[in-house]
Amino acid sequence: MTAPTMAHTGHVTRPHTGAPARTGLAHDDSFAAFARTHIARRADAAYEAEILDRLSWQRLADLGLWRIGVPEDLGGIGGTWADLAEHVADIARTGEDLGFVLSLIAHAGLVRALVEHGNDYHHRSVLPQLTNGAVGATALTEPHGGSDVARTRTLATRTPDGWSLTGKKDHITNAPVADRALILGRVPDLGRRDITLFLVNLHSPGVRRGPAEELLGLRSSPTGAIELRDVALPEPAVLGAPGEGLRTLYDIISFDRALYGLVIAAFLEPQLDKAVGFARQREAFGTPILDHQYVQGRVTDIRITIEIARATARAGIDALVAGDPEASLRCSVAKLVGSEGLVEAAQNLMRLHGHAGYMRGAQTRIVQDALGTLIAGGTSEMQRKNILNQMLASHPG
Ligand SMILES: Cc1cc2nc3c(=O)[nH]c(=O)nc-3n(C[C@H](O)[C@H](O)[C@H](O)COP(=O)(O)OP(=O)(O)OC[C@H]3O[C@@H](n4cnc5c(N)ncnc54)[C@H](O)[C@@H]3O)c2cc1C
Missing domain, CATH: 1.20.140.10 (Butyryl-CoA Dehydrogenase, subunit A, domain 3)
Incomplete structure (x- = not known):
C-alpha cells in the first residue's frame, strides 16, 4: 500500500480503501464516481425537501448495484455480501449524504434477506423488482416500542388463500415511498413460538402509509408509519418458516x-x-x-x-x-x-x-x-x- 500523499491544498489524499481481497468480485469505482457526480450534487436539495433522491436511487439500480452479491441464477452478478457492502461504502464516501445511504442500507438488508431466506415466490416475483429500482423497507418498530421486537402486536391469521395481516408500524426507513416491506408479526395459532416475517406489497388494499416524519437529521431518508388492516397475503409471503421469525x-x-x-x-x-x-x-x-x-x-x-x-x-x-x-x-x-x-x-x-x-x-x-x-x-x-x-x-x- 502506498503512503498517503499531501496535496498542496493541505488535504490528505489517502489511497483507496475499498476492494479488500476477501470480496469475490473485482472492485470497480463506478458507484463512487456516480455518487460524487450525482448524489453529492443533489444531496442538499433532497435534505431541504426532506425526500429520498429517487432519481439517483433509480440510476444506482440501473448501474446494477442491487445485483451485486445476488447469485447469477437469481439474476445477479454473484460475488458476496462483502462486495455489496464495499460498494455501498463507496457511495457513503463520495456521496456526502448519510441519510440517502441509510435508505440504501434498509434496502440492502431486504435484498439480502430475500436471497438468503426467500422461497421461489420471493426470488421470482419480488427480488427482480427490488433489484430494478423498487424501494424496500424492514418494519419492526411499533407505536408501543421498538427495542423489544418480540412484543410485536401485528397479528396474522390464516385464510383459505394464505394470510391476513393487521397491525401498525412506526418510524420505518423508506416507508413513505417504499414498494415492498418485510413486516414482523405474530401468528397466535402457532402457540408460543409464533413470531413470523411477512413480505408485503405496500400497494395492496388495506395498507396505509403515514407522511414522512419530521426528524432532527437524516432528512433525505424518509421514515414513517405503515398501517395494515386485513391485508391479504399469498401463502408464500412468509419469509423463512412460520414461527421462526x-x-x-x-x-x-x-x-x-x-x-x-x-x-x-x-x-x-x-x-x-x-x-x-x-x-x-x-x-x-x-x-x-x-x-x-x-x-x-x-x-x-x-x-x-x-x-x-x-x-x-x-x-x-x-x-x-x-x-x-x-x-x-x-x-x-x-x-x-x-x-x-x-x-x-x-x-x-x-x-x-x-x-x-x-x-x-x-x-x-x-x-x-x-x-x-x-x-x-x-x-x-x-x-x-x-x-x-x-x-x-x-x-x-
Ligand atoms: C432514523 C431512524 C430510522 C429508523 N428506521 C427503522 C426501520 O427501518 N425499521 C424499524 O423497524 N425501525 C426503525 N427505526 C426505529 C428504531 O429501530 C427504534 O426507534 C429503536 O429500536 C428504539 O425503539 P423505541 O424508539 O421504541 O424506543 P424504546 O424501545 O421505547 O426504548 C426507549 C429507551 O429505552 C432503552 N431501553 C429499552 N429497553 C432497554 C433495556 N432492556 N435495557 C436498557 N435500555 C433499554 C432504549 O435503548 C431507549 O434508549 C428507526 C429510527 C430512526 C431514528
Whole structure:
C-alpha cells in the first residue's frame, strides 16, 4: 500500500480503501464516481425537501448495484455480501449524504434477506423488482416500542388463500415511498413460538402509509408509519418458516448493523480530509491550529474511529458471509462503535471549526445526522444487550 500523499491544498489524499481481497468480485469505482457526480450534487436539495433522491436511487439500480452479491441464477452478478457492502461504502464516501445511504442500507438488508431466506415466490416475483429500482423497507418498530421486537402486536391469521395481516408500524426507513416491506408479526395459532416475517406489497388494499416524519437529521431518508388492516397475503409471503421469525430476523438485521459501521467509516474519510485542510489553514496564536495538540487530538480521534468502525464492520460482514455463529455479536459491535464514534467525530468536526462549526450548515448537519444513527438499527443499549447475550450463549456454564 502506498503512503498517503499531501496535496498542496493541505488535504490528505489517502489511497483507496475499498476492494479488500476477501470480496469475490473485482472492485470497480463506478458507484463512487456516480455518487460524487450525482448524489453529492443533489444531496442538499433532497435534505431541504426532506425526500429520498429517487432519481439517483433509480440510476444506482440501473448501474446494477442491487445485483451485486445476488447469485447469477437469481439474476445477479454473484460475488458476496462483502462486495455489496464495499460498494455501498463507496457511495457513503463520495456521496456526502448519510441519510440517502441509510435508505440504501434498509434496502440492502431486504435484498439480502430475500436471497438468503426467500422461497421461489420471493426470488421470482419480488427480488427482480427490488433489484430494478423498487424501494424496500424492514418494519419492526411499533407505536408501543421498538427495542423489544418480540412484543410485536401485528397479528396474522390464516385464510383459505394464505394470510391476513393487521397491525401498525412506526418510524420505518423508506416507508413513505417504499414498494415492498418485510413486516414482523405474530401468528397466535402457532402457540408460543409464533413470531413470523411477512413480505408485503405496500400497494395492496388495506395498507396505509403515514407522511414522512419530521426528524432532527437524516432528512433525505424518509421514515414513517405503515398501517395494515386485513391485508391479504399469498401463502408464500412468509419469509423463512412460520414461527421462526426472530431467528431469521437476527441474521437479517446483523447485515444492516455491520453496514452502519462500514458506511460511517467511509462517510468520515472525506470529512477528516476537509477538517485537516481547514486546520492547516486556520491560524490561532500565530500558527495553524493543526499545530496545537488538542486539535491534533481531535483529528487523530476521528481517524481512530474510522479505523475501528471499518475493521469491526468488515469482521462482522466476513463472519456473516462465513456463517460464523458469532456473526451477530460482531455486527452489533460494528454498529455500536460506528454510531457512538460518529457522534463523537461529529462533535470533533464541529468544535475544531469553532463558531463556524455551530452555524447551521455542513457541520451541524453531520451532528444531527450522527445522532440518528444511535437509534436507527437498534439503540446502543440493545447492541450491548445482544453482545452480552451472544457472548453468554457461546460460553455456557
Ligand atoms: C432514523 C431512524 C430510522 C429508523 N428506521 C427503522 C426501520 O427501518 N425499521 C424499524 O423497524 N425501525 C426503525 N427505526 C426505529 C428504531 O429501530 C427504534 O426507534 C429503536 O429500536 C428504539 O425503539 P423505541 O424508539 O421504541 O424506543 P424504546 O424501545 O421505547 O426504548 C426507549 C429507551 O429505552 C432503552 N431501553 C429499552 N429497553 C432497554 C433495556 N432492556 N435495557 C436498557 N435500555 C433499554 C432504549 O435503548 C431507549 O434508549 C428507526 C429510527 C430512526 C431514528
